[in-house]
Amino acid sequence: MSNRMSKKAARAGKLLLAMPAAGFILCGLSGGVSPATHVRAATPQSAARADDPASAPKAPKMSEDLRERIAGNKDKDKIVQVIVQLTTAPADEHQQIIKKYGGKVKHQFESINAMVVRMPLARVEELSKEECVVYISPDRGVEGS
16 A cells, blocks of 8 residues: 555656646746747847947937928028037037038037037038037027017
């Protein structure tokens, strides 16, 4: 009898050892997280896509009202005053870039990496494509309340 009991106990032990594996498999089949999901999420290709700036959606580098003004512009020579925010403090290289697009720097703000620029409205969008440009907005008037 004791031999029979030990055989049953051995079988029960094997079943107990197999149960966590079965539960793991069932979890994967029932819509839970499977080990394959973790492997797929951690592949170098997926990590590269997540870190790839080219695959990320691009935020507009111009204010919406400035984009509307450009779209409705009929006068190619219209001069506007804009604030150009830069990746670094204004330097001579930035002035050369502004000049390339027919603009003139009116004021530089080193503390906030920006410049006030007068330039043709028709060239603002081209300027926004420069790597050193973070954002361009109209130089709006400021009023007290």
